[in-house]
Amino acid sequence: MRKIISFILIAIIAAGIFFSLQEIPFGAAKSRVREYYLDNGIEQTGATNIVTSVVVSYRGFDTLGEVTVLFLATIGLSAILYREKERKIKKRRKSSLILYTGCKFLFPLILLFGAYIFIHGHLTPGGGFQGGAIIASGFLLTMLGCWRWEGFNRNRFKITESISGLVFVVVGLLGLLYGGYFLSNYLPKGVPNELFSAGIIPIIYVVIGFKVGSEIAGIINDMVRSG
Amino acid sequence: MEFIENYLYYIASFGLILIGLYIMLVKKNLIKMIIGLSIIDTGVNILLISMGYLKEGTAPIFSHKDLLPSRMVDPVPQALVLTAIVIGVAILALALTLTIVLYRHYGTLNVRKIRDLKW
Numbered sequence: 001m002r003k004i005i006s007f008i009l010i011a012i013i014a015a016g017i018f019f020s021l022q023e024i025p026f027g028a029a030k031s032r033v034r035e036y037y038l039d040n041g042i043e044q045t046g047a048t049n050i051v052t053s054v055v056v057s058y059r060g061f062d063t064l065g066e067v068t069v070l071f072l073a074t075i076g077l078s079a080i081l082y083r084e085k086e087r088k089i090k091k092r093r094k095s096s097l098i099l100y101t102g103c104k105f106l107f108p109l110i111l112l113f114g115a116y117i118f119i120h121g122h123l124t125p126g127g128g129f130q131g132g133a134i135i136a137s138g139f140l141l142t143m144l145g146c147w148r149w150e151g152f153n154r155n156r157f158k159i160t161e162s163i164s165g166l167v168f169v170v171v172g173l174l175g176l177l178y179g180g181y182f183l184s185n186y187l188p189k190g191v192p193n194e195l196f197s198a199g200i201i202p203i204i205y206v207v208i209g210f211k212v213g214s215e216i217a218g219i220i221n222d223m224v225r226s227g
Numbered sequence: 228m229e230f231i232e233n234y235l236y237y238i239a240s241f242g243l244i245l246i247g248l249y250i251m252l253v254k255k256n257l258i259k260m261i262i263g264l265s266i267i268d269t270g271v272n273i274l275l276i277s278m279g280y281l282k283e284g285t286a287p288i289f290s291h292k293d294l295l296p297s298r299m300v301d302p303v304p305q306a307l308v309l310t311a312i313v314i315g316v317a318i319l320a321l322a323l324t325l326t327i328v329l330y331r332h333y334g335t336l337n338v339r340k341i342r343d344l345k346w
Contacts, residue, residue, distance in 0.1 A: 006252035027282035038296035049285040054306040073317035
């Protein structure tokens with residue numbers, strides 16, 4: 001009975017989507033804001049990657065809100081999983097030599113790759129969110145593959161996360177002081193397509209990279225520790 | 228046939244959304260319901276990206292001089308999806324954590340056996 005009701009419901013939704021979809025052409029330019037960002041993006045922000053200039057500069061306040069959502073999810077997760085007495089972790093078998101060596105060899109390279117991704121966020125496809133996710137995957141590798149199955153100290157993740165969030169807000173507030181509005185680009189924009197260009201965009205994206213990396217690594221760490 | 232060629236991405240994304248909705252409505256296991264939620268998330272991301280697509284457009288990055296702004300895809304949906312993916316991961320982790328606590332409390336993941344949680 002439940003299946004039939006849900007099937008009818010989904011059929012109704014699908015019919016509604018089908019009729020409204022025919023009004024939306026695929027592969028045609030739809031919004032006028034796209035032209036504005038693409039024509040004026042480099043002059044106004046200095047970043048060659050227009051997606052980055054939309055994320056950090058044009059909609060920087062929106063990004064601050066989304067980072068806050070991520071922060072709240074992490075805090076809620078650790079609050080739910082918290083136990084006053086930590087369960088005794090069973091002694092686990094040490095991983096084999098090949099796994100241990102490969103893991104030790106790969107971990108710094110993964111960190112370096114993540115750092116490359118978020119430092120070059122204003123020039124190449126990439127940025128803080130992607131680089132942070134890559135760094136967190138490196139921490140997951142160490143927890144699964146080698147010496148730290150029992151997890152890391154969770155305060156270190158929290159401290160990194162809080163400091164980077166604070167730097168984001170302070171950089172934005174300095175914009176209020178020097179540029180006249182929150183998150184204004186007050187540093188020199190430089191020559192496009194160079195590493196040190198685009199004013200505050202690289203700084204904010206590096207900070208976002210640290211924040212996202214420590215948050216996702218902290219989520220994984222909490223889940224591993226609570227077992 | 229032409230309809231399918233023109234609207235392939237829309238069909239795929241709404242297909243994923245409807246599949247996820249069906250899973251969330253029908254399945255009784257909480258983990259499977261969360262998998263449905265994750266499938267809906269993927270479908271919404273594909274839908275947003277395909278809305279901004281331009282025929283034979285390039286990525287909105289001015290890496291060299293001959294790239295024209297009129298031939299680039301819409302950067303705004305890409306910027307939205309960029310953050311939505313990471314937030315999707317965090318929401319997924321939060322939902323799984325709540326499931327862990329529910330399992331500790333009730334000893335089962337079946338929605339029908341958990342009190343006050345049936346429809």
